[in-house]
Amino acid sequence: ETGVTQSPTHLIKTRGQQVTLRCSSQSGHNTVSWYQQALGQGPQFIFQYYREEENGRGNFPPRFSGLQFPNYSSELNVNALELDDSALYLCASSLESGTELFFGSGTQLSVL
Amino acid sequence: QKEVEQNSGPLSVPEGAIASLNCTYSDRGSQSFFWYRQYSGKSPELIMSIYSNGDKEDGRFTAQLNKASQYVSLLIRDSQPSDSATYLCAVIKGPGGSYIPTFGRGTSLIVHP
Numbered sequence: 410e411t412g413v414t415q416s417p418t419h420l421i422k423t424r425g426q427q428v429t430l431r432c433s434s435q436s437g438h439n440t441v442s443w444y445q446q447a448l449g450q451g452p453q454f455i456f457q458y459y460r461e462e463e464n465g466r467g468n469f470p471p472r473f474s475g476l477q478f479p480n481y482s483s484e485l486n487v488n489a490l491e492l493d494d495s496a497l498y499l500c501a502s503s504l505e506s507g508t509e510l511f512f513g514s515g516t517q518l519s520v521l
Numbered sequence: 522q523k524e525v526e527q528n529s530g531p532l533s534v535p536e537g538a539i540a541s542l543n544c545t546y547s548d549r550g551s552q553s554f555f556w557y558r559q560y561s562g563k564s565p566e567l568i569m570s571i572y573s574n575g576d577k578e579d580g581r582f583t584a585q586l587n588k589a590s591q592y593v594s595l596l597i598r599d600s601q602p603s604d605s606a607t608y609l610c611a612v613i614k615g616p617g618g619s620y621i622p623t624f625g626r627g628t629s630l631i632v633h634p
Contacts, residue, residue: 442621451525451609451624452565465621499564507613507620509555512564 413502415513422490423521430485430516432500440464440506441483443475444499446515452499458483459506495520524548525612527625534632540597542628544610547591552615554586555622556595559607568608569595600632 414433422428434441440459444452454467458477472488481502487494497517501510526545534540542556553572557565571577571584571593583596593612597604607627613620 444624449529449626451527451626454621454623457621465619467621497564507553507615509567509570510565510611510622511567512557515564 413500413511413513415498415500415516417516418514419517419519421519421521424490424492426490426520427486427488428490428518430487430498430500430518432483432485432502432513434481434483434500434502435511438502438504438511439481440503440508441477441481442501442503442510443483443485444501445469446497446499448496455485457506464506490520492520494518523625524623525610525625527608527610527628529626529628531629531631534600534630536600536602536632536634538600538632540600540604540630540632542595542597542608542610542630544593544595544612544625545591546593546610546612548612548614549588549591550614551588551591551612553613553622554584554593555611555613556582556584556593557609557611557624558604559609559627561606565609597630600630602632602634605630605632 442457443455446452456466457464501512556568559565609627610625611622
């Protein structure tokens with residue numbers, strides 16, 4: 410069984426640029442959730458995809474967007490990067506919406 | 522009031538002691554509760570899930586849920602230095618609310634030899 414994988418592991422961007430983060434869900438899981446975790450804080454929910462449809466969205470601006478592919482992998486796109494976007498971005502898959510989350514290793518994004 | 526609240530700590534306990542980690546939640550209709558462990562620089566790892574009132578034991582870990590008091594806790598028996606990490610509580614509201622897990626900010630646990 411393959412776990413959740415994320416790429417890249419680290420990324421450095423400058424303010425105003427755009428970034429795409431990728432996530433492959435665990436085998437058999439149809440739901441992917443994205444979280445942002447700032448240093449010393451708990452994960453903050455960005456959005457969730459269930460069977461290729463957005464299933465919920467947290468309090469993040471529209472420049473945070475995403476999609477899920479037919480194989481249930483997912484992308485998180487962030488446009489017009491701001492300094493405050495520097496954080497650990499976590500992808501988690503689950504068997505169904507509302508069940509346990511299993512996290513990937515995360516992408517550490519630094520915006521300079 | 523935050524949806525899920527945890528004391529940020531740090532909670533410091535000696536090796537071999539019982540560590541008690543607490544979490545309160547605001548939505549009385551919440552139905553699913555999870556504890557995650559997060560080592561520094563790593564991603565969260567699921568330790569336990571609990572859905573009904575009472576205790577649930579798994580090895581050295583015991584989760585306790587009290588829905589009337591809107592309180593969930595995690596006990597770690599025979600604490601080891603390798604248990605030193607941040608422990609995150611997550612709550613799902615369920616039917617009538619949202620199926621999205623909401624996390625607390627986590628409690629830092631330090632187990633000293």
